Amino acid sequence: MADTRVKLCGITLKNPIIAASGTFGYGYEFAEYYDINVLGGISIKGTTKNSRFGNPTPRIAECYGGLINSVGLQNPGIDKVISEEIPRLKKCFENLIIANIGGFSVDEFVYSVEKAGECEDIGIIELNVSCPNLHAGGINFGTSPVEVGKVVSAVKKVAKKPLMVKLTPNVTDIAEIAKVCEAEGADGISLINTLLGMRIDLRCRKPVIANKMGGFSGKAVFPVAVRAVYQVYDAVKIPVVGIGGVSSARDVIEMMLAGASCVQVGSANLVNPFAMKEIIEELPAVMAEYDINTLSEIIGGAH
Amino acid sequence: MIKQNCRVTENTEIAPKFFRMVLECEKVSIKAGQFINITVDGFYLRRPISICDFDDRTITIIYKIMGEGTAMLAKTPSGAYLDCLIGLGNGFDTSVKCETPLIIGGGVGAPPLFALAKKLAADGKKPKVLLGFNTSQEAILVKEFESRNIPVVLATLDGTAGHKGFVTELIESGYDYFYACGPLPMLKAVYNNTETDGQLSLEERMGCGFGACMGCSIMTKGGAKRVCKEGPVFYKEELLWQTQE
Numbered sequence: 001m002a003d004t005r006v007k008l009c010g011i012t013l014k015n016p017i018i019a020a021s022g023t024f025g026y027g028y029e030f031a032e033y034y035d036i037n038v039l040g041g042i043s044i045k046g047t048t049k050n051s052r053f054g055n056p057t058p059r060i061a062e063c064y065g066g067l068i069n070s071v072g073l074q075n076p077g078i079d080k081v082i083s084e085e086i087p088r089l090k091k092c093f094e095n096l097i098i099a100n101i102g103g104f105s106v107d108e109f110v111y112s113v114e115k116a117g118e119c120e121d122i123g124i125i126e127l128n129v130s131c132p133n134l135h136a137g138g139i140n141f142g143t144s145p146v147e148v149g150k151v152v153s154a155v156k157k158v159a160k161k162p163l164m165v166k167l168t169p170n171v172t173d174i175a176e177i178a179k180v181c182e183a184e185g186a187d188g189i190s191l192i193n194t195l196l197g198m199r200i201d202l203r204c205r206k207p208v209i210a211n212k213m214g215g216f217s218g219k220a221v222f223p224v225a226v227r228a229v230y231q232v233y234d235a236v237k238i239p240v241v242g243i244g245g246v247s248s249a250r251d252v253i254e255m256m257l258a259g260a261s262c263v264q265v266g267s268a269n270l271v272n273p274f275a276m277k278e279i280i281e282e283l284p285a286v287m288a289e290y291d292i293n294t295l296s297e298i299i300g301g302a303h
Numbered sequence: 304m305i306k307q308n309c310r311v312t313e314n315t316e317i318a319p320k321f322f323r324m325v326l327e328c329e330k331v332s333i334k335a336g337q338f339i340n341i342t343v344d345g346f347y348l349r350r351p352i353s354i355c356d357f358d359d360r361t362i363t364i365i366y367k368i369m370g371e372g373t374a375m376l377a378k379t380p381s382g383a384y385l386d387c388l389i390g391l392g393n394g395f396d397t398s399v400k401c402e403t404p405l406i407i408g409g410g411v412g413a414p415p416l417f418a419l420a421k422k423l424a425a426d427g428k429k430p431k432v433l434l435g436f437n438t439s440q441e442a443i444l445v446k447e448f449e450s451r452n453i454p455v456v457l458a459t460l461d462g463t464a465g466h467k468g469f470v471t472e473l474i475e476s477g478y479d480y481f482y483a484c485g486p487l488p489m490l491k492a493v494y495n496n497t498e499t500d501g502q503l504s505l506e507e508r509m510g511c512g513f514g515a516c517m518g519c520s521i522m523t524k525g526g527a528k529r530v531c532k533e534g535p536v537f538y539k540e541e542l543l544w545q546t547q548e
Contacts, residue, residue: 022516022517023515023516024515025514025515025517029514029515029532030515033304045517053520053522053527054517054520054527057507057508057518057519057520057521058507058508059508059510059517059518059519059520060348060508060509060510060516060518060519061508062346062347062348062372063347064347065347066347067347067348067510069510069516069518071516071517071518071520074517074520074527208508218347219347267347269511269515270348270510270511270515270516271342271347271348271349271511272306273304273306273388273511273513273515274306
């Protein structure tokens, strides 16, 4: 019998499949299509201190092997997420809930992380540091070791839950950023967020996305994600969660061999609402094919 | 929403760049105004297409080649299978009390109005249809409406059939409700030139088509709504277009 259990920040998951933030809403919407309790966990739609409508449309552009999105953190704000969305998810989901928290200043991060930490249904807090710091000239927190260090250190003081930092790949040295997070007290690293991209409409000769640029994700980014996970696994001792183009059970195993304790599935959910259920169902057979009895034993196996 | 592999039994060009495709499916429940989302070979995202007609076992769509994805869809041979998500979106609310609803369609916005008109007629209402196209060659579905004794008044931009000009110039009193689907400028003109309540079916570039990605959100009086999930059909009074213009 294949053992698919894994551990993340002290929490045991029945399998390493977690829904990536922004691709699975608040989870309960998918409960009408299948029993979402098959999932190891859900990272809910990115949340900020204040409610946000997000960016103008078009927010989506088709790409080869993926898509660009520029949704802009549409969400009702942390207070409403905790009072309305989490209880609705909790009614149909008993496994790990990860709160994905974004912010545009250190204070905003601190406010939301403190609130999320008080919610007993949230198991882990995932910091989305791929946001511009409006108090530092709009520099993206996650691209600057100094800025990311400030955020992690500040929120760690108030976080009453394990703190995971989700890193952007749009940097020169992702391992260096991961080390800063670990030094400032992060309990885990998840990566990669989307790659900055653009498409241009030939007919109107303008970017397809209203906001011009957006985040590229999907199957095509998988090798970039595997590489980044491999590098970060070497650089830190805290657990790593692999995100980026995961679309099959084979991808899950490859990501874990690179060093991921578990994976998040994102864009695949958008083209097939049953993607994660199908990956979980095929996992035991693929494990058997590669002589894996206990999935957790292969973490970092490629090093 | 149901995910099914549907067999293509017809995929023919009925007007320049307009294709009618018939899909065989297992028994599904569909409402007029809903859409399907189709996986197209070689493309990552699905292509959302409105449902023109349906019965227990078939779905008919009419789509226009707008880019590479729909161009590839047009090459699908009969007998091929397509991976479809069926029954997406809210569909038209046909429970609204009215007797003489006006149906206004523009271009590739016309197809979902056929399923709607059939439903309204079946409910004993007397719908009248206004359709606008660029040119007479593109004037799809006119015979299909008329064969069901649903009157159609036509407008073409180049004047090659019916009224020369915009379909919205054909709006005259005598209706007690309206339904509309078409390009955004047409819908805004309908919004501004109708005297009754009504419903408008919107189009937006979508990621998933079933409410997961928030790629197609619009702001309404009741807050942010997803065109693919809470829409694509919105009540006139929900829309914020008056304040924007």
